[in-house]
Amino acid sequence: MISRVDLHLHSTASDGQFSPSELVAMALERNLLAIAITDHDTTEGVDEALEAARGTGLEVIPGVEISCDVPHEEVHLLGYYLDHHHPALRGKLRAMRDARLRRARGMVAKLSALGLPLQWEAVAELAGDGSVGRPHIAQAMVKMGYAASTDEAFDLYIGRNGPAYVERYKLRPADAVSLLKEVQGLPVLAHPLKVTHFLPSLMERGLVGLEVYYNGYSAEDIRGLADLARKYDLIPTGGSDFHGPDVLDTVEMGGIMVPVESVERLRALAKTRV
Numbered sequence: 306m307i308s309r310v311d312l313h314l315h316s317t318a319s320d321g322q323f324s325p326s327e328l329v330a331m332a333l334e335r336n337l338l339a340i341a342i343t344d345h346d347t348t349e350g351v352d353e354a355l356e357a358a359r360g361t362g363l364e365v366i367p368g369v370e371i372s373c374d375v376p377h378e379e380v381h382l383l384g385y386y387l388d389h390h391h392p393a394l395r396g397k398l399r400a401m402r403d404a405r406l407r408r409a410r411g412m413v414a415k416l417s418a419l420g421l422p423l424q425w426e427a428v429a430e431l432a433g434d435g436s437v438g439r440p441h442i443a444q445a446m447v448k449m450g451y452a453a454s455t456d457e458a459f460d461l462y463i464g465r466n467g468p469a470y471v472e473r474y475k476l477r478p479a480d481a482v483s484l485l486k487e488v489q490g491l492p493v494l495a496h497p498l499k500v501t502h503f504l505p506s507l508m509e510r511g512l513v514g515l516e517v518y519y520n521g522y523s524a525e526d527i528r529g530l531a532d533l534a535r536k537y538d539l540i541p542t543g544g545s546d547f548h549g550p551d552v553l554d555t556v557e558m559g560g561i562m563v564p565v566e567s568v569e570r571l572r573a574l575a576k577t578r579v
């Protein structure tokens with residue numbers, strides 16, 4: 306069964322396989338009512354998706370997924386209905402993308418020192434117009450025969466505990482919430498299962514939602530997160546975190562059941578903020 310909404314999608318503007326217009330075409334094929342373009346640290350794909358969806362009845366929600374700086378933990382903040390052209394947002398995200406590039410170069414250098422040389426041009430080409438990320442390095446490693454799959458490349462080399470892993474500059478979670486608020490966005494904690502201890506500090510800054518429905522979460526996980534969302538009066542949201550099968554072979558677009566009510570509540574809240 307396919308969900309009618311998907312609030313977590315990556316395009317070629319970051320490390321997704323499909324362009325924003327291709328994502329829109331796929332969403333229309335699947336009869337979705339609403340999708341959010343939530344690329345890593347960039348809103349560059351939003352306009353193309355809005356343009357592609359014009360007149361189709363599909364709602365494209367401008368979004369972003371901000372990677373935060375927390376040692377040994379993966380904290381990502383989703384922002385919905387934000388002013389994606391806001392100069393404060395663009396400036397901050399550009400600085401983060403530059404840091405991302407320096408980090409990718411650092412990982413390629415470490416792999417080379419490990420006897421696994423990659424051509425930087427080959428990695429950059431995989432990223433196309435988007436920002437270079439670890440999935441691109443993993444794909445280049447598979448192409449060179451250094452790993453059997455992108456998952457293996459992460460497990461053995463570029464995952465958080467891998468020998469070629471490099472940390473990078475990111476925003477602190479609470480500061481990411483404040484940035485999203487500053488640009489009229491609705492901040493939601495992404496794939497929160499292991500990082501719910503951040504909730505009190507994030508809510509203090511204006512967090513409004515929790516990504517309850519997510520790939521790999523069991524029915525019990527989802528129930529627990531839904532209870533937490535109710536307890537803290539957060540909007541339960543969700544999505545597939547779709548990147549495309551060549552990048553991350555996980556769930557397809559619309560493959561995570563998300564209640565339409567999630568979008569209705571976000572939309573209603575966004576309206577009160579204008």
Ligand SMILES: [Zn+2]
Nearest residue numbers: 370381495496
């Ligand atoms: Zn994420």
Ligand SMILES: [Zn+2]
Nearest residue numbers: 313315370546
């Ligand atoms: Zn994501």
